Structures are given as structure tokens and as C-alpha cells.
Amino acid sequence: MNPQKIPDIIIGRLPVYLRSLQHMAEKGISTTSSKELGESVGISAAQIRKDISQFGEFGKQGTGYSIHFLIKKLNEILKVDRVWDVALVGAGDIGHALAHYQGFFNCGFKITMVFDNDPAKIGEQIGDFEIFDAANMVEIIQTTGIKVAMLTVPASEAQAVADKLVESGIKAILNYAPISLNAPPDVHVQHIDPVVHLQRMTYYLD
């Protein structure tokens, strides 16, 4: 299985399938069909079968998918059968929300450190964490070998901080600042931008 060969658009749909399957599992459901899964995520059954079949034969004609088995396989494929330590950079409103966010549990991620450059915040507690001085960020991340970061600093600072994260050895950045970040090809960047989601919906409104 060569990661290069699977289009990124398919990879992007797998976490959505996984989330829906986990909700089904929480409700005590043990099997599902591509039709049922498709209806829950708004994607056609044919597309779901095609996407999942890229990775092997995980379903059976007539009986559908074992939810437990498919969750296990998707966790392996997405490499969240382990827990990734995450550095949170920026202890503002969004940083606080993420530090308290319940949705990371059991999904492969755990915030393990928080940085800010505001002297009034450094040394304070945010959830279970002491806020560290961003001036020490590169050294601390290099020492711990953390690969994943969430960036919740103001837009004006985001690129400079992202450059430091790259220097630290971070390979995946989830960016909440409303700007596009430049990063080397081996560093993955995803944006959380409410505007993109809102505009996708207004298209359909009168």
C-alpha cells in the first residue's frame, strides 16, 4: 500500500467515515451498509464503497461492514491506532476551547503542551497545562519530538510562528488563523476556517 497512490481527496473523507462509524458504535450498532453510512455523511454509497476498497476488502456483499472491524482498519490507515502528542500554540479563546475540547478523546490526539508569548499568560494554567514561554518552543518541541501542532495565534503572527514550528520538526499544523500558511512540502497544513464552511452553505440559500 503506497500512500502516494491514494488521492488526497479520498484520505480527506476517511476521518469523516470514521467519525460516523464511531457514533454508530457508541449507539451499540455493530454492522452498517455503504448506503447507511453514506446517508449519515452525505456521500453516495458507490463513492464510499470505492473509497474503502482502495485499502482492501473490508465489507461483505449482502452483510455490509462490521463497524468494529472498519473502525480498527480506518484507525490503522489514518495512523490513529496510536496517540499523537500535540503542541498547542496560542492560549487565547480558541486555545482555551481546544485545551478543554472533549472531542480528541479516543481519536488519536492528546494536547501535551501549550505555548504563548504573552508574559501575563506564561506560567498560568490552561486546563491541565502550564502555559510555556513561546521563546523556548523550538527547543522544547525538538527535545520531545512532537510532530503535530495546532496554531491559534493572531493572523499577523501566524506565518512567523509556523516557520518556528517547521524549524522545531513539526510535520502537521492545524491552522486556525485566517491566513494561508507557507510551509515546505513535507509539512502538512490544514486550515480551520468557518468562512469556507459558511460559504459552502450560502450557495444553497435563497
Place this chain on the structure above:
Amino acid sequence: MNPQKIPDIIIGRLPVYLRSLQHMAEKGISTTSSKELGESVGISAAQIRKDISQFGEFGKQGTGYSIHFLIKKLNEILKVDRVWDVALVGAGDIGHALAHYQGFFNCGFKITMVFDNDPAKIGEQIGDFEIFDAANMVEIIQTTGIKVAMLTVPASEAQAVADKLVESGIKAILNYAPISLNAPPDVHVQHIDPVVHLQRMTYYLD
């Protein structure tokens, strides 16, 4: 132009193109190519040409796209050539972050009211807004005719609040709670879920 005929996956990419074009415009750039735009958003030039051509002939062979013209057209297509009033429900950390978010400016959205059910928060100020009692939400939204809402309440309350938003006449819900919401077919729901974005990146990590 019939909205039913354009696949939703294409609609979902248009706001990403628009954001990138706006960044180019802010830098004073006046024309771009599908290649350049594609590199900035991580999508192939061919896909971008195909997506945009669904709506008309907006580029010229050899000279590319006028950024100003393409922004204007995308604004029209996505119906953000106007400003949509937005109701924010939930005045917690994420609610505070959204109330102060600078990224909505010039993108078609303006938060105009905030609701919460916490007696300690009702009547307080959040940014420019007084927090209203969620008990009055249905009536207020019906009266004002607002169609777009952002939902930042705890997961345990999200479905019940979403049901009330639907009752209020809301047609587009941006959901920050880590659960899938059920809504009628004429109500559009988008999820903001950091886990989905993080898992899309860990696939590529060692």
C-alpha cells in the same frame, strides 16, 4: 444555472479558491493562472479549470484569470456578494473566539446576535453583543428572519438546540460540537471538527 446540477464537492472547493484569490488581491496581484491558484490551494490546475468552467468562461487562454473579476463572480455564485446576519448560539470559549474573529470581515457574514442559557452569562457583553437568553431564541430568530447560525454549545445539548434553530427557520448551521446533527434536507449543516483535519494529516506521517 441550476444549483442541483453542480456536485457539492465542487461547491465546497469554491470558497477555498475565493480565499486564496482574496489573499492575492490583498497583496496587490491582479491576474493569476489555474496553475498558480492550484499551487496555492493544493489542487491540480486541470481540476480548477474544470470547476470554474462549470459556471461560465471566466478565464482567457494565455492570460489567465483576472483576480478582481473572478472574486466578483465567486462572490455572486456563493451568494456572499451580500452580508448574511448570523446568530451565534453558545457563549463559551469558542463562542467568544468567533465573536472576536476578524476573518468574517468582507467574506459575507456578520454575527448580529449571541444566545446562551447560562443565567450568569445572559445580559453580559461579548464583543459588541449583549448575550440574549436562549429561551427567547426561537421567537427572536423568527422575527429577524436570520437564516444562518453557528452552534458552539456542548455536545450533549447540540441536537436539542439544533432542533430549535430549525424550528426558528435557520437554514444553515455551522456546528462546532463534536457530534453529527440530524436536520431536515432543506437545512444545511457543516461541521468544524479539528479531529477530521488532524487525522487527514497523520495519514502522511511516519
